[in-house]
Amino acid sequence: MPILSATSRRIKILIVLVIGLFVGVSLIASGLDRHADRLFDPLRAIAAPRTPSGKIVVVEMDAASVAAIRQWPWPRDHYAMVTDRLRRAGAASITFDVDLSSANTPAGDRSLAAALARADGMVALPTFAQQARSGDRRSIDALPLAMFRPHAALASVSMQPDSDGVVRRAPFGTITVGTPRPSLSAYIAKRSGSADTFFPIDFGVNPERLPRLSFIDVRDGRFAPDAVRGRDILIGATAIEMGDRYATPHWGVIPGVIVQALAAETLLRGIPTFGSAAIPIALALLLGALAVVPRRLVSAWLLAAAAPIGLAGLAIVAQSTLGIVYPVTAPMAVLIVIHGMWLLLRLADRAEQQRCIDEDTGIGNQRAFLRDFGSAAPAPVLVAQVGNFDTVVTLLGERAGHDLILRLAERLRIAAADAAVYRIGDRLLAMRLDMSAEERVDFQEGLRALLTQPVEILGRRVDAAVHVGIADQGQSLHDRLIDATRAANEAAAEGVFRRDSTVDVEAMERRLVLMGELDQAIARGEIEVHYQPKLDIGTDRITSVEALVRWRHPVRGLIGPDAFIPFAEQSDRIGPLTLYVIERTMRDLGQWREHGLMLSGAVNLSATLIALPAFAQAVDTLLAGNIVSPEHLIFEVTESATLADPERAAATLRRFRAQGVGISMDDYGTGQSTLSYLRQLPLTELKIDRSFVQHAAHNHADALMVRSTIALAHDLGLKVVAEGIEDQDCLAFLRTAGCDMAQGYLISRPLPVDALGALLRNRLAA
Incomplete structure (x- = not known):
C-alpha cells in the first residue's frame, strides 16, 4: 500500500528541489556562501x-x-x-x-x-x-x-x-x-x-x-x-x-x-580561475533529484550520504585537473536542504505507513481502509468476522491465528478479483465491493464456497467459523464500516456460514501434560516410527514408504500423531522429534537395503521447521553421516510450510534437494497457490489429496482433476503419488490415468518396521 501516489510524489519532489534551489541562490545573493566556503579550503589542500x-x-x-x-x-x-x-x-x-x-x-x-x-x-x-x-x-x-x-x-x-x-x-x-x-x-x-x-x-x-x-x-x-x-x-x-x-x-x-x-x-x-556557482548548483540539483527517486528508504539514505562526498570530490577534481575553483557551500546547502526535507518527508510517510499496517499480518488496518477509500465514491463495504479466532489461538498459538487471518484474507482477495483486504480488528477483515448488483450475487456465492472450505494452518486443516456482513447504505465510509461490522455480528448470532466451535479444556490440559513428557519419551525410545507402503503401479512392487510417528505411552498406550504433533509444534518440540524420525527412517532404510529391500522413505516436515536455519543445519549433519544415501530420502511438505517466509522456505528446500533428497508436495489440490509453488519449489513428486482420488473412478469432475494433475506433473518431470486408495476400482483408474504410485489401506495400513519387512519379503516370495 503506497503512501504517496505517483502524482503526489512528483509534486513533493518538485517542491523540495525548488526550495533547495531557493536556499542556494539566497546564500549566493547574501554573500554568506563565500565566508562558509573558506571552511573547505583545508580540504581542498589535503585532497589534492x-x-x-x-x-x-x-x-x-x-x-x-x-x-x-x-x-x-x-x-x-x-x-x-x-x-x-x-x-x-x-x-x-x-x-x-x-x-x-x-x-x-x-x-x-x-x-x-x-x-x-x-x-x-x-x-x-x-x-x-x-x-x-x-x-x-x-x-x-x-x-x-x-x-x-x-x-x-x-x-x-x-x-x-x-x-x-x-x-x-x-x-x-x-x-x-x-x-x-x-x-x-x-x-x-x-x-x-x-x-x-x-x-x-x-x-x-x-x-x-x-x-x-x-x-x-x-x-x-x-x-x-x-x-x-x-x-x-x-x-x-x-x-x-x-x-x-x-x-x-x-x-x-x-x-x-x-x-x-x-x-x-x-x-x-x-x-586557475574562480568557477561560477551555477554549475555546482545545477549538479547539486541533479544529485539531489537522484537521491529522492529511490522508493527504499535505505537507498535514499545511502545516496543522500554519498551525494555531498561526490560533489566535494568533483570540485576537487575540477580544481586539480582543470584549475577551476568552484564554490561548494551553496551547492552543499542545496543538497542538505533537499536531502533533509525529503528524508523527513519519507520518515513521516513511513511513520504514517506503520500506523496503517497491522503488525501481526502485514496487511492494512482500519486507518488504512479509511484513508484509502475516505474520498472515493460510495460503495458497499464487506466485513468478515472469524468466530472461532480465540479457539484457534488458544489451541495452536498466536502464529496460527495470524496465519488464519492471512489465509482468509487471501480467499477474500481471490473472490473479489484481487481487491484490497484490511484487518480492522483482531478477528475482523474488511473490503470495499466495487461491483454491480449482478456481480455481487456471483461474488457472494463464490465467497460462500471459499469460506466454508477448511483452512490449512501449520500443517493442520482447520474449520474457520467465518460470518459476513455487507453494508450498502451509510452517509460516510466509517458509518458503512460500522453497519457491516454489526451485520457480521448478527450473522454470527444466526450461525451464518459456520457455527463457532467450543474449547475442550480437559483435552487441552491432557495434551499439555503430554508435551512435558515428550522429551523423555524420545530418550526412552517410546516414540515409534511406523511405515505405510507406496505401490509402484507400473511394476506392482512396493518401492517406497512414508514414515508415520506413534507414541507408545507407558500409561496411556499407543497415542496417534493428532494427539501430540500440533502441540509439539506449538511448544517448539517438533524439531527434535522430526530429527529423530529422519534418523530412524534413514537407519531402517539402510537395514532393509542390506537385506535386499531397495526402498526410499518419506518424512513429513512441519511448517514450523522449514525456514529455521538451526533445523536445516541439523538435517545437513544427519545427511552427511552416511547412514544411507540422501537419494533414498524424501521430504514431504504442505503448501502452508512456505506461507510465512516463501523465499527462505524455498531456499531451504533447494538446499536439501542439492544434497540429493527428494521433495514432495503433500495434499496437492487443497491450497490456493499450488501452481505458483510448482514453479518456485524444487519438487520431485506430487501427492494428490485423498479427497480427489477416492471417488475419481466414479466422479467425472474428480477424474478430470486427477488426470490433468498427472499430465501436468509428468510434463514438469515430477512423479505422482495418489493417497487414500481403498478399493480396486480406484487403483484400476489410476493405472489407466498413468499415475506412478499409490498409497492407502488397499495397499497396506501403516506397519511397524518388523511387520513391514515381513510384508515385503512375502510379496517378493509370491
Whole structure:
C-alpha cells in the first residue's frame, strides 16, 4: 500500500528541489556562501596535494643569516654579492621580495646598483602600496630607489588577505604610481593578466618541499651551482624576527616570500580561475533529484550520504585537473536542504505507513481502509468476522491465528478479483465491493464456497467459523464500516456460514501434560516410527514408504500423531522429534537395503521447521553421516510450510534437494497457490489429496482433476503419488490415468518396521 501516489510524489519532489534551489541562490545573493566556503579550503589542500615544480628556489633571509650579518637593515652590498653569485651560477631570474624603497648606506646602495647593472634586466625588484600612517585608509605607492630601476624590472608584492586575515588569492598585477605592474608571482611564471584581478592560490602545493638556500650560504658561495642553474630565484625573509608573515589555509602562518612562491607555483601549472556557482548548483540539483527517486528508504539514505562526498570530490577534481575553483557551500546547502526535507518527508510517510499496517499480518488496518477509500465514491463495504479466532489461538498459538487471518484474507482477495483486504480488528477483515448488483450475487456465492472450505494452518486443516456482513447504505465510509461490522455480528448470532466451535479444556490440559513428557519419551525410545507402503503401479512392487510417528505411552498406550504433533509444534518440540524420525527412517532404510529391500522413505516436515536455519543445519549433519544415501530420502511438505517466509522456505528446500533428497508436495489440490509453488519449489513428486482420488473412478469432475494433475506433473518431470486408495476400482483408474504410485489401506495400513519387512519379503516370495 503506497503512501504517496505517483502524482503526489512528483509534486513533493518538485517542491523540495525548488526550495533547495531557493536556499542556494539566497546564500549566493547574501554573500554568506563565500565566508562558509573558506571552511573547505583545508580540504581542498589535503585532497589534492602537489609537489613543487622545482623551478623556483627560495633564498631565505633566515635566522642563520640574521645571526651572521648582525644588523638591520642589512647593508645592500650583501644583496649585491648574492646577486652576483646567483648570476654567475646561471640562475634564470632573480626576484627580490625585500623593501628597497628607502636609502641605506651609500656604499651599499652603489654596490647593489652596480650588481643590478651587471645582471642587466634579469633581476626584478618589488613595488607595493603601504598605509600612509596608522588609522589612515589612504595608501602610498612604494618603488625601489631610482638608482636601482634602470637595470631591473618592477613587480608588485602586494597581498590582500580576506576579511578574516587569511590569504587565499593573489593578484595578477597592481597599479603603482599610475602604472600597471605584474605581480611577483605572475612575473616569475611569465603569466599575463589584468591589474587588480585575482587568481586562487593552490595551497595543495607543499611549501615544506620548496627548494631553499640560506642567504648567508649563497653570499659566501656555500652552495652547488646546479641548485640554481636555470631556475627562478626568489629572495625574501623567513626569519620570524623580520615579520612579513601571512595566515594561510591548511599551512597556518607562513612567510610572505613562501606565499609568493606558492602563488608562482600555481601559475606555472596554469592559470586557475574562480568557477561560477551555477554549475555546482545545477549538479547539486541533479544529485539531489537522484537521491529522492529511490522508493527504499535505505537507498535514499545511502545516496543522500554519498551525494555531498561526490560533489566535494568533483570540485576537487575540477580544481586539480582543470584549475577551476568552484564554490561548494551553496551547492552543499542545496543538497542538505533537499536531502533533509525529503528524508523527513519519507520518515513521516513511513511513520504514517506503520500506523496503517497491522503488525501481526502485514496487511492494512482500519486507518488504512479509511484513508484509502475516505474520498472515493460510495460503495458497499464487506466485513468478515472469524468466530472461532480465540479457539484457534488458544489451541495452536498466536502464529496460527495470524496465519488464519492471512489465509482468509487471501480467499477474500481471490473472490473479489484481487481487491484490497484490511484487518480492522483482531478477528475482523474488511473490503470495499466495487461491483454491480449482478456481480455481487456471483461474488457472494463464490465467497460462500471459499469460506466454508477448511483452512490449512501449520500443517493442520482447520474449520474457520467465518460470518459476513455487507453494508450498502451509510452517509460516510466509517458509518458503512460500522453497519457491516454489526451485520457480521448478527450473522454470527444466526450461525451464518459456520457455527463457532467450543474449547475442550480437559483435552487441552491432557495434551499439555503430554508435551512435558515428550522429551523423555524420545530418550526412552517410546516414540515409534511406523511405515505405510507406496505401490509402484507400473511394476506392482512396493518401492517406497512414508514414515508415520506413534507414541507408545507407558500409561496411556499407543497415542496417534493428532494427539501430540500440533502441540509439539506449538511448544517448539517438533524439531527434535522430526530429527529423530529422519534418523530412524534413514537407519531402517539402510537395514532393509542390506537385506535386499531397495526402498526410499518419506518424512513429513512441519511448517514450523522449514525456514529455521538451526533445523536445516541439523538435517545437513544427519545427511552427511552416511547412514544411507540422501537419494533414498524424501521430504514431504504442505503448501502452508512456505506461507510465512516463501523465499527462505524455498531456499531451504533447494538446499536439501542439492544434497540429493527428494521433495514432495503433500495434499496437492487443497491450497490456493499450488501452481505458483510448482514453479518456485524444487519438487520431485506430487501427492494428490485423498479427497480427489477416492471417488475419481466414479466422479467425472474428480477424474478430470486427477488426470490433468498427472499430465501436468509428468510434463514438469515430477512423479505422482495418489493417497487414500481403498478399493480396486480406484487403483484400476489410476493405472489407466498413468499415475506412478499409490498409497492407502488397499495397499497396506501403516506397519511397524518388523511387520513391514515381513510384508515385503512375502510379496517378493509370491
